[in-house]
Amino acid sequence: MALPATGRVGRIAFYGGLFALGALAQGSGLLPEIAYYWPDIEYLGREHLFLVGVSAGLAIGVGVPLGVFLTRPFMRGTAESVMQVVNLGQTIPTLAVLALSMSVLGIGVVPAIFALWVYSLLPIVRNTYAGILNVPPAIHEAARGMGMTNNQILWRIELPNALYVMIAGIRTAVVINIGTAPLAFLIGGGGLGQLIFTGIDLFNTGMMLAGAIPTALMAVVVDFLLGLIAFYFIPRGVNPLR
Amino acid sequence: MIRVEDLQKTFQTERGEVRAVQDVNFEVPEGELCILLGPSGCGKTTTLKMVNRLIPRTSGKIYINERDTDEYDIVELRRHIGYVIQQIGLFPNMTVEENICVVPKMLGWSKKQQHERAADLVNMVALDQSVLSRYPKELSGGQQQRVGLCRGLAGDPPVLLMDEPFGAIDPINREIIQDEFLKMQADLKKTILFVSHDIDEAVKMGDKIAIFRDGKLVQFGTPDNLLAHPVNDFVADFVGGDRELKRMRLIKISEALKREVPTVSATDTLDTAAKKVEQAGANHIVVLDDDGRPEGVLTQGDLDSKGSCGDSAHPLRTTVQSIKDLRTAVSRMFTYNTDWLAVVDDDGKFVGEISYRSITEMLHASRKRGEKKGAA
Numbered sequence: 243m244a245l246p247a248t249g250r251v252g253r254i255a256f257y258g259g260l261f262a263l264g265a266l267a268q269g270s271g272l273l274p275e276i277a278y279y280w281p282d283i284e285y286l287g288r289e290h291l292f293l294v295g296v297s298a299g300l301a302i303g304v305g306v307p308l309g310v311f312l313t314r315p316f317m318r319g320t321a322e323s324v325m326q327v328v329n330l331g332q333t334i335p336t337l338a339v340l341a342l343s344m345s346v347l348g349i350g351v352v353p354a355i356f357a358l359w360v361y362s363l364l365p366i367v368r369n370t371y372a373g374i375l376n377v378p379p380a381i382h383e384a385a386r387g388m389g390m391t392n393n394q395i396l397w398r399i400e401l402p403n404a405l406y407v408m409i410a411g412i413r414t415a416v417v418i419n420i421g422t423a424p425l426a427f428l429i430g431g432g433g434l435g436q437l438i439f440t441g442i443d444l445f446n447t448g449m450m451l452a453g454a455i456p457t458a459l460m461a462v463v464v465d466f467l468l469g470l471i472a473f474y475f476i477p478r479g480v481n482p483l484r
Numbered sequence: 485m486i487r488v489e490d491l492q493k494t495f496q497t498e499r500g501e502v503r504a505v506q507d508v509n510f511e512v513p514e515g516e517l518c519i520l521l522g523p524s525g526c527g528k529t530t531t532l533k534m535v536n537r538l539i540p541r542t543s544g545k546i547y548i549n550e551r552d553t554d555e556y557d558i559v560e561l562r563r564h565i566g567y568v569i570q571q572i573g574l575f576p577n578m579t580v581e582e583n584i585c586v587v588p589k590m591l592g593w594s595k596k597q598q599h600e601r602a603a604d605l606v607n608m609v610a611l612d613q614s615v616l617s618r619y620p621k622e623l624s625g626g627q628q629q630r631v632g633l634c635r636g637l638a639g640d641p642p643v644l645l646m647d648e649p650f651g652a653i654d655p656i657n658r659e660i661i662q663d664e665f666l667k668m669q670a671d672l673k674k675t676i677l678f679v680s681h682d683i684d685e686a687v688k689m690g691d692k693i694a695i696f697r698d699g700k701l702v703q704f705g706t707p708d709n710l711l712a713h714p715v716n717d718f719v720a721d722f723v724g725g726d727r728e729l730k731r732m733r734l735i736k737i738s739e740a741l742k743r744e745v746p747t748v749s750a751t752d753t754l755d756t757a758a759k760k761v762e763q764a765g766a767n768h769i770v771v772l773d774d775d776g777r778p779e780g781v782l783t784q785g786d787l788d789s790k791g792s793c794g795d796s797a798h799p800l801r802t803t804v805q806s807i808k809d810l811r812t813a814v815s816r817m818f819t820y821n822t823d824w825l826a827v828v829d830d831d832g833k834f835v836g837e838i839s840y841r842s843i844t845e846m847l848h849a850s851r852k853r854g855e856k857k858g859a860a
């Protein structure tokens with residue numbers, strides 16, 4: 243998995259950028275200006291978290307079982323084609339997904355959550371599917387030969403061994419979700435996008451940063467927390483980090 | 485007991501049919517270890533996996549304890565057959581203890597029973613108790629293979645299937661594990677099907693050997709029978725040009741030694757020794773100490789002078805234990821450039837002598853017996 247590595251590089255770059263921005267903000271007197279929007283940040287931040295939490299939660303709730311379902315023996319013939327479609331879905335631009343969602347569900351929170359859900363679903367399904375298929379055949383055979391039922395194999399062997407890859411997928415999905423959520427404002431879903439896009443429209447840099455910086459911080463913090471979970475929660479035997 | 489009747493397996497592949505197993509019949513009695521032996525691709529693994537129904541049969545029957553394996557519930561069947569796979573296949577997400585206790589847990593043993601079982605088993609394969617809390621990735625290949633063996637034995641199954649269980653271990657450690665396993669089997673008396681492609685392993689471990697070629701069973705019998713009477717050139721080639729040397733491994737010195745040989749004690753006179761040598765028509769005589777341990781040897785040249793045997797005896801350069809095999813005896817004869825050895829029991833007491841002659845006679849006689857049995 244190249245994911246943790248790119249994640250680390252990305253994070254370092256991000257902290258660097260953040261520091262530079264902070265310095266710039268202080269120098270140009272932007273910081274007080276951003277602080278001025280604190281009540282908005284708090285309110286919209288909560289909306290943002292709500293969008294992310296619900297859509298990512300639903301994506302996990304649907305994506306993991308779907309990924310598992312695709313690995314079942316009776317799906318062997320069709321699973322690959324489904325994954326092709328899933329991968330294709332990932333290449334559709336976010337805005338297009340939002341637009342499609344709006345054209346079907348109208349405007350508001352529901353179409354926003356739907357679009358974010360679709361977008362986070364893909365990495366979760368893909369990683370669950372790949373994680374389970376990557377469990378070595380020998381391990382599978384040993385489990386079957388010892389008389390484990392299919393259910394026992396799923397819960398005791400396949401899921402624990404795929405857990406690291408699955409959580410990596412969830413991490414990717416949630417971080418992308420947080421970064422994409424500002425677009426929800428465009429279809430009336432609220433969130434920190436309101437400050438960002440309004441700020442851009444009004445050429446108000448302070449306002450824009452008041453939306454952008456908390457969004458970025460949220461992504462970093464959530465990614466960090468999920469990293470902690472991955473580190474401590476995944477058994478040592480299948481945890482490449484330990 | 486495992487009985488295989490008219491077993492067939494044909495795989496349908498893109499390149500056509502592969503007849504992996506054809507018309508195989510054999511029976512392994514209760515408590516015996518049967519080796520499935522043959523070159524790579526001859527159908528050993530396929531045969532093995534049809535016993536616990538990991539591979540469905542094309543036709544034929546397999547009985548375990550007189551009951552058709554088709555009649556068992558598949559999960560129940562597998563939980564009562566220990567399975568040790570070629571690739572070890574330990575579960576990476578579980579500790580060694582959890583790995584070992586997979587079947588006991590499914591059989592509903594208590595936590596305490598499970599833990600005790602795991603502790604006993606690692607002890608039995610000479611691993612330290614500290615491995616119990618480790619994960620498979622923290623073990624060497626040899627250690628993993630031992631754990632795989634423990635896992636196969638954990639539910640105390642009456643029947644065990646083992647697919648090249650010691651394949652991943654270096655030759656030195658393999659010998660050690662084989663010895664440990666044989667010791668265990670002497671106590672446990674499991675009915676075992678054991679896949680191997682190594683004739684030496686087969687001769688050492690097997691009560692019976694089934695030699696396969698291209699999916700067919702070409703010969704089934706005891707190791708000695710196979711070595712002494714290969715049914716065709718294929719088997720003869722496979723067991724090797726040195727098959728008589730391999731047979732020597734199968735026979736204990738105690739079976740071939742000559743017990744009625746003259747001895748004297750250290751305090752006897754040389755006269756007494758000379759008389760005994762003449763009577764027996766021997767060319768040497770072993771001198772024993774008070775406890776009956778061999779102390780030295782007198783040869784014909786030493787017997788002409790006067791005095792006690794103890795004073796004139798030459799020290800014995802080596803002795804051999806009667807529980808060792810003939811191969812060890814011959815090897816020692818080569819090492820010490822001698823054509824006979826004094827044989828002792830576990831306490832070091834003299835029990836007889838073994839010579840080249842007695843060995844060749846023994847091999848020949850047992851070959852004759854085998855021929856008669858084969859003809860009958």
Ligand SMILES: Nc1ncnc2c1ncn2[C@@H]1O[C@H](COP(=O)(O)OP(=O)(O)O)[C@@H](O)[C@H]1O
Binds near residue numbers: 495504531
């Ligand atoms: N799943 C399978 N599909 C097609 N052919 C197979 C399959 N499994 C085994 N074979 C073929 O059956 C033959 C016997 O294989 P196997 O029992 O694994 O041999 P061995 O264990 O003696 O090395 C080989 O020719 C092998 O290629």
Ligand SMILES: [Mg+2]
Binds near residue numbers: 528529570
């Ligand atoms: Mg094989």
